[in-house]
Amino acid sequence: MGMEIIFRPIGYVHHEHESVPRHWSVSDLEGRLEIDPIYLDALADTEAGDRIVVLFHFDKSPEFGASFLKQTPPGRDAPKGVFGICSPVRPNALGLSVVEVLTKVECVLTVRGIDMLDGTPILDIKPHVTGAVG
Amino acid sequence: MGMEIIFRPIGYVHHEHESVPRHWSVSDLEGRLEIDPIYLDALADTEAGDRIVVLFHFDKSPEFGASFLKQTPPGRDAPKGVFGICSPVRPNALGLSVVEVLTKVECVLTVRGIDMLDGTPILDIKPHVTGAVG
Numbered sequence: 455m456g457m458e459i460i461f462r463p464i465g466y467v468h469h470e471h472e473s474v475p476r477h478w479s480v481s482d483l484e485g486r487l488e489i490d491p492i493y494l495d496a497l498a499d500t501e502a503g504d505r506i507v508v509l510f511h512f513d514k515s516p517e518f519g520a521s522f523l524k525q526t527p528p529g530r531d532a533p534k535g536v537f538g539i540c541s542p543v544r545p546n547a548l549g550l551s552v553v554e555v556l557t558k559v560e561c562v563l564t565v566r567g568i569d570m571l572d573g574t575p576i577l578d579i580k581p582h583v584t585g586a587v588g
Numbered sequence: 589m590g591m592e593i594i595f596r597p598i599g600y601v602h603h604e605h606e607s608v609p610r611h612w613s614v615s616d617l618e619g620r621l622e623i624d625p626i627y628l629d630a631l632a633d634t635e636a637g638d639r640i641v642v643l644f645h646f647d648k649s650p651e652f653g654a655s656f657l658k659q660t661p662p663g664r665d666a667p668k669g670v671f672g673i674c675s676p677v678r679p680n681a682l683g684l685s686v687v688e689v690l691t692k693v694e695c696v697l698t699v700r701g702i703d704m705l706d707g708t709p710i711l712d713i714k715p716h717v718t719g720a721v722g
Contacts, residue, residue: 480721538715546712548712
């Protein structure tokens with residue numbers, strides 16, 4: 455399983471909040487997704503009002519190890535397998551948040567639903583699919 | 589933006605279908621997520637009946653370049669910015685599928701909703717969140 459897969463940030467999350475909710479589903483905080491201007495055309499069909507999936511790197515998480523295979527989420531009383539919870543400490547430190555686009559100015563998206571720390575590297579933006587994509 | 593982020597597969601998708609639908613939302617194909625046995629405890633709370641998010645590597649995609657910033661999806665007549673569509677050719681070749689767990693036997697999940705090619709490297713499994721996570 456040792457093959458390395460290398461990704462590079464397409465941009466970074468920025469905001470001025472001192473703390474963020476533990477999950478996008480309970481966040482109404484606003485922040486900015488500042489995307490590298492080389493991706494301007496890639497954002498051509500991302501618009502205010504859209505809900506988007508943001509994939510990002512939990513770059514502040516400790517290195518994963520066997521002691522993190524099960525973790526007790528905040529407010530729960532028993533450990534859960536990490537693939538069944540939203541912990542930032544995962545075998546691959548990949549995060550997923552669904553946010554709403556409020557404005558787009560060139561390559562800066564202002565969004566609502568922030569649960570990422572300021573400075574978080576963004577890896578991908580996808581449409582939030584709830585129906586069938588034919 | 590040049591920082592490298594390195595991930596490693598936690599397992600692989602396997603199935604015997606000759607072709608797959610272009611999107612999980614229109615797939616009822618079954619297949620297996622064969623996860624590395626070192627992650628047995630990480631799967632402790634992933635069960636038959638769950639809908640899960642699978643993050644994976646589009647390892648067969650061509651290298652991304654400027655000519656892929658906008659792409660015309662199958663069945664569409666105009667190019668779209670890649671961050672607004674589900675193309676496998678992306679700046680970071682990250683895929684996301686939502687599938688239903690049918691069975692779990694040790695570290696092998698049989699799932700329905702396959703749109704990944706046989707042999708696809710899996711990077712993460714997360715719960716499919718539709719409500720609020722407190």
